[in-house]
Amino acid sequence: MGQEDQRRVAIPPPQPFVKSLKNTLKETFFPDDPLRQFKNQPPRRKFILGLQYLFPIIEWGPKYNLNLFKSDLIAGITIASLAIPQGISYAKLANLPPILGLYSSFVPPLIYAIMGSSKDLAVGTVAVGSLLTASMLSDVVNVNENPKLYLHLAFTATFFTGLFEAALGIFRLGFIVEFLSHATIVGFMGGAATVVSLQQLKGILGLDHFTSATDVVSVMRSVFSQRHKWRWESAVLGIGFLFYLLLSRYFSKKKPKLFWISAMAPLTSVVLGTLLVYLTHAEKHGIQVIGDLKKGINPLSITDLEFGSAYLTTAIKTGIVTGLIALAEGIAVGRSFAMYKNYNIDGNKEMIAFGMMNIAGSCTSCYLTSGPFSRSAVNVNAGCKTAVSNIVMAIAVMITLLFLTPLFHYTPLVVLSSIIVGAMLGLIDYEAAIHLWHIDKFDFLVCMSAYVGVVFTNIEIGLIMAVGLSLLRLLLFIARPRTLVLGNIPGSKIYRNVDQYPNTNNVSGVLVLEIDGPIYFANSSYLRERISRWIDDEEDRLKSSGETSLQYVILDMSAIGNIDTSGISMLEEVKKILDRRELKLGLVNPVAEVMKKMNNSKFIEKIGQEWIFLTVEDAVEACNFMLHTYKPKSATDESEMHSNNV
Amino acid sequence: MGQEDQRRVAIPPPQPFVKSLKNTLKETFFPDDPLRQFKNQPPRRKFILGLQYLFPIIEWGPKYNLNLFKSDLIAGITIASLAIPQGISYAKLANLPPILGLYSSFVPPLIYAIMGSSKDLAVGTVAVGSLLTASMLSDVVNVNENPKLYLHLAFTATFFTGLFEAALGIFRLGFIVEFLSHATIVGFMGGAATVVSLQQLKGILGLDHFTSATDVVSVMRSVFSQRHKWRWESAVLGIGFLFYLLLSRYFSKKKPKLFWISAMAPLTSVVLGTLLVYLTHAEKHGIQVIGDLKKGINPLSITDLEFGSAYLTTAIKTGIVTGLIALAEGIAVGRSFAMYKNYNIDGNKEMIAFGMMNIAGSCTSCYLTSGPFSRSAVNVNAGCKTAVSNIVMAIAVMITLLFLTPLFHYTPLVVLSSIIVGAMLGLIDYEAAIHLWHIDKFDFLVCMSAYVGVVFTNIEIGLIMAVGLSLLRLLLFIARPRTLVLGNIPGSKIYRNVDQYPNTNNVSGVLVLEIDGPIYFANSSYLRERISRWIDDEEDRLKSSGETSLQYVILDMSAIGNIDTSGISMLEEVKKILDRRELKLGLVNPVAEVMKKMNNSKFIEKIGQEWIFLTVEDAVEACNFMLHTYKPKSATDESEMHSNNV
Structure with a gap:
């Protein structure tokens, strides 16, 4: 077991609260590190850099x-x-x-x-x-x-x-x-x-x-x-001027060198329209x-x-x-x-x-x-x-x-209308909408709801609908994180999602789960239910195929970016559920933030630090070792034996 | 290269849109799978199960x-x-x-x-x-x-x-x-x-x-x-009755068997208070x-x-x-x-x-x-x-x-007030607040803002403040995902965050980054800036220590649960930035959803499928292989040579 100790997940040393707060604020508000160039400069230079920051013309002007x-x-x-x-x-x-x-x-x-x-x-x-x-x-x-x-x-x-x-x-x-x-x-x-x-x-x-x-x-x-x-x-x-504007744009698009035809078209329209009205006195005939x-x-x-x-x-x-x-x-x-x-x-x-x-x-x-x-x-x-x-x-x-x-x-208003319509038609980017449909259906939905909202209700409501839907998507990502079953890729010690890699093998007696997002209050109940359901499904599958019964549940925490107190409570509840079903829980690769909070809440003590592994490979090996060494009747007996041994 | 082909990330087969939508809806609204017990049952049994679902008393009543x-x-x-x-x-x-x-x-x-x-x-x-x-x-x-x-x-x-x-x-x-x-x-x-x-x-x-x-x-x-x-x-x-109520609660807490003292205390207070008023005619003296x-x-x-x-x-x-x-x-x-x-x-x-x-x-x-x-x-x-x-x-x-x-x-109102205060004091759970402070500072902030909001403004505003802050936290998690630099854990082929595992080693010429959350519109600009900054920092570090210059950037995508079109654009931009700096980009372990979208948007074609690896280990090995075989002047030359070879 000595060699394994090097491959443990260490509890991160406590960080002063102020330091971590400062770090968070910096990442939130200064992600681009705008003060980088000011570092280690004399005050005079700092002043000039500051002026250049506010008025970029001071920077590029002299080189003009x-x-x-x-x-x-x-x-x-x-x-x-x-x-x-x-x-x-x-x-x-x-x-x-x-x-x-x-x-x-x-x-x-x-x-x-x-x-x-x-x-x-x-x-x-x-x-x-x-x-x-x-x-x-x-x-x-x-x-x-x-x-x-x-x-x-x-x-x-x-x-x-x-x-x-x-x-x-x-x-x-x-x-x-x-x-x-x-x-x-x-x-x-x-x-x-x-x-x-x-x-x-x-x-x-x-x-x-x-x-x-x-x-x-x-x-x-x-x-x-x-x-x-x-x-x-x-x-x-x-309609005549609109036709002229669209035609000129079409030619400019065909031959980018002729861009000026399209660029000048509005002004030429105005000049032509004005001349026309002036010469025909059309303003007296309803123009x-x-x-x-x-x-x-x-x-x-x-x-x-x-x-x-x-x-x-x-x-x-x-x-x-x-x-x-x-x-x-x-x-x-x-x-x-x-x-x-x-x-x-x-x-x-x-x-x-x-x-x-x-x-x-x-x-x-x-x-x-x-x-x-x-x-x-x-x-x-x-x-x-x-x-x-x-x-x-x-x-x-x-x-x-x-x-x-x-x-x-004498410029006729109708020419101005044509100019606006001409400019606007270029803004209806249906190709982008098709692109969205191909890549991401939800983005397409957001796009369409903005369009329909603006066209059928009004501009503000359309905008609010689209922003609301976008935010809902973010919240839904957190409220319903994906949970995945991992299997072993043959000929390797790598564990990956069984749906994505269909040729993976299950490990007998061990269920390896991965959670694909942070654990927060908004998803802790869901995750508890979902994990229970995975275990039910796995036990049904094992029962119907007559394999060894389930003994271990391994939770790969690599993708859990953060956790809050509700998340910690959820883990404690999952631990209780597993205890009741006589299953053992192992955790894999929690990130520093998660490790810190599990430690502060004494959850690590509850499951035992030896049940936190650096890789899924290590966790599965440890389970196999215990399964084959002791061949216990129930997981609980075995874990007691194990902890007595350690 | 033949052996490596088995260790590729496959592009998931296209799934019918309706099927994936159905799946999403099921996970969102039926995570607990309430229809599980109805499966494979005769209609009569289904009807009884349905009744029992609505009226659980039908289920437990007969066994009473x-x-x-x-x-x-x-x-x-x-x-x-x-x-x-x-x-x-x-x-x-x-x-x-x-x-x-x-x-x-x-x-x-x-x-x-x-x-x-x-x-x-x-x-x-x-x-x-x-x-x-x-x-x-x-x-x-x-x-x-x-x-x-x-x-x-x-x-x-x-x-x-x-x-x-x-x-x-x-x-x-x-x-x-x-x-x-x-x-x-x-x-x-x-x-x-x-x-x-x-x-x-x-x-x-x-x-x-x-x-x-x-x-x-x-x-x-x-x-x-x-x-x-x-x-x-x-x-x-x-105050007398309040004292009596609190005292009885204190004793009940000390000896849980005496819970009935505390449970009966309100009724005894009412009886005592009523008798007292009735006997002394206190209602005529301001009670x-x-x-x-x-x-x-x-x-x-x-x-x-x-x-x-x-x-x-x-x-x-x-x-x-x-x-x-x-x-x-x-x-x-x-x-x-x-x-x-x-x-x-x-x-x-x-x-x-x-x-x-x-x-x-x-x-x-x-x-x-x-x-x-x-x-x-x-x-x-x-x-x-x-x-x-x-x-x-x-x-x-x-x-x-x-x-x-x-x-x-004749029950005096003041006794009712005492009963309310007695019950309310038990709801002020300062121990829970201290617990929150220890585990998660942000949760403590949410808790305090709810408390202060309710006490100093009004109940609804306090509630809105707390819910708003909680949601802000979720959004902030997405808006500012953590990016981590990974290093090699000595004596293994495992790559982990260098801050969490301080004894890790850098790989010369290769920067391994991990993104700890989904890539959505709300964070794509941030991530682009942040990745640039990591590269700047790494180049500064290499320059000052006189090591080999940076040649490869490896992005570990294991923890990226999802991506939208803005995220795909961000990846394309990062690719452009790296091209300009003559660096090569490698991706590691994208999940099925991300792989699918990168494929739909032709991003995989742009970076080349041979630059998507199953593990960080594979990616680093491939980079080392190329670094030491060709020793190119610039990364661009090398990549051209490489792609000609393949």
Whole structure:
């Protein structure tokens, strides 16, 4: 037995509580070890590193050169040509004055260029965020009756978006965003894109009145109840431009070098549409136009923030919900391009940048901004190298604001609708949904429930359903961990699940079980029942096949990552059940945390440390040794003999 | 390489979706396999088994005999002597007429005796449930202004309690109760007992007016602001009886044979107190008494259920919350005595019994009943054998209702307060809290937050805090799984965590990592970062010690119970990161589920099936083989050579 002693599971030495707490907190909040580079540096260097951490432009700015600028200039102008029509369209979607879309493409990109760490993100307003703002604020304020209050609430909500995002980053709570799974986002985005597209039927059919609900049933009812008001001129124009936009995207996809055709298409549509209306005076024949846009850059709006308003809670709620969605999109977009181009993005740092850009935006007549996927993809395709492309875009938008706004007077609304629908159809990622179905049915279910929830009820309920289902899955994983029977792989001393490796052999008289998850209060009753059932099944099987009766139950604890007091009680109960059935219990390879708690609760004393083994092999050998040496009548006698011997 | 092929991880054959879904549903809702005994039985037998399943009395009734009855008779009379004063006290606690406490000890125990499967549970009203009913209903109806509506709402809430409990049982959702962990219940019960005791200051000090809030600050303020109204006669009587009750409990604990002293103490207190008031006419000197109690058994109350009331939602909410708490207590009590006496209890079946007893109760002037711990413990101590002790108690209570109620006219309220405080002090289980602290600090935190929440805010908030924290812990386990570095245990081919087994050796050029939990969306970003950090750390370590540079990263996947699409993406990203760093990735022992998903997503093709090993030993050997055979300049060259060779 001497040799075996080396192969025991030792009880880990007690660790000071404070140390283990510190460790846990570090893993929870600083998994990326952001202070690593500060280690062993002189104070001056630490200060500079700290500044660079907050303002990455200090780091890459000095290395900037003309070659990089050439690329960024082209990319910047390209995204500006997309930003201007999209900005105006999305502002309409948010029930806000169109000019706000342009304002929002001026200040926030500048802030992001200074503070952001992505080289590829193009900052601007986002369709889903715009619609969400509209739907949440319209619940409390009618935009037609009180446009000023509505506008101020939008600024206030944006302020809270910024505050919330920055706070998440500063307190390193960025991982909250990770609870929005990829499946949730695919379904949610697809649903939101569908809903946004349906809303555009108003513009495309030239309707004056429209439902404020977003679900497909209400929208369709609203559309078809007004059949006599449909305007064919508007519809023809809208469908024509939509066709043009989709065609240009199709060609760009075929030949990636022609990406600029698709990137410029919205601006060309606006120019063509505007010219058409101007020349034919279609605005007098039922084609609605944007009308006057104020010249000049962003006016300050810091005094418009309504902290004393009765609707403050709505503004806060809107800010948080839209902020979360905007973050999820922005961070995901930044990360995927960073992964593609092989550099790192610090999620928490990005959140601070997003937060500051929205706080600054809310004070300068901007509303919710993030890093929309479509614009960023165009940015990358156009060859952007650094965040300078955002600065170029901002300057182009500024020039537009200062000099070119009158040109948009005759721009028909229907073109804006076509641009939105064109952008949205690209967001319905049915291929991703099919991919989910192939890999993981539950993820597909989450995705579909988000989609159906958004399309048939409303955006918030869809999101809550999907997040709820995702969390339920995590809880269900813990509530119902898998228990597996292990068998011996022939010709080896390896024990593996008998279902996965069908050629394994049972060990006579020994049942080897593995539990595939932590033991917590939520599953301790289940596991107790399930273990009993495995033993029943095994005894039935042995009885019917006439083999040796069951004597030992070995529990492989390798995969039990943690245990709580309910789990310890469960083990004690299992021990009692086995005692009553005259079976002996052996444990295999408990991890340090589990070993510590079993020791603190004196459970190790109860089963005897000699019944804790390092490997299943050791445990089975020990059982075989006892079975064949003593050939006892009952397991209890034998164990007594054994313990007397030791 | 031929020999190694036997030791590969096979890709599991595809399973029909419906079959795996059926399996999952079975494990989730029928883990105890309740239909096992119905298998292979003739239809007639199946019908009888089904009846026995619903009404266990059919099973044990025929075997009942006189010996058993003798024991049950004594136990039944003992618990009746406790049930009568406790019933009256708890009804006062719920702001209900005292007679309801007696009604509630008559009908529900009879129902439970027929349908329940515990032999030890004594049915009756519960203190915490009573207080909770009072606090939730008083939010909407003032009991002094509208006692009839309040009473009807209490019946309605009880009806919904029953409906909710029965539904949980029928739909096999009993596991919801398991989300109330032991730590939560200890803290919650302790807090509730403290709050209930504090409420008794009203009775003990003989105050007329009292705050309706339950938190310690409000209660203390209310008590001390009325210092001039304190009545010393009442206080002396109350403290005297409390002292007597605690003393009798102390003796019973010392000598378990004298349990009946403690069990009878409440009734003796009532008799003594009543006599004292009757003889001294203390009711005219500021001692409040119960007053008239109606003679006769339970009147029907089915017409009093207020389904059309404006307060229906409050009744439903109260019913569900109190039902959950009552179930948690009742099931836990039933289970622990069953465990102690070595028989099984089916949680879902118990819930149906609890539900039916509350539904029946709500139609016969009873309010919320469950299986209180104190009364059940007395039942067991008094030697009960079957649920017949509940029938005996019900008959004793019936006789009281029919003939003895006038005797309670002069019973002083202060005695009831003392009885409640005496019972409550036994529920503050500080030893359990200390036990939690020793075993699991987080469980202690959950327990304390439940206690503090209940005592300082209110009962519902305390409960929500504790449940929220418990769930947070589960989510945190998934969000931050442990990653471990494995090393070789000298003289063996076993690989274990280097922190837990400090004498392990590193393998030069190979980093072996283990992930201690499932890979889901909630942790995929974390794990990616964490794995990068482990590699950074290892490279730093190797650089500073001048050892061979890192070439291989081996991921032990044994403890990864499941993976979703985000997890698969994470693995793909890790593979990319490693490629970029010119490191090779090997996987060890993925479980069937993980293997299946890696195969569906073509990840296995990407890393090559020859890089998936059955054991860490195999993986390390393969790496060593390649390291020493080719001695390549870079890992990429080597892998190309290797794959050409194969």
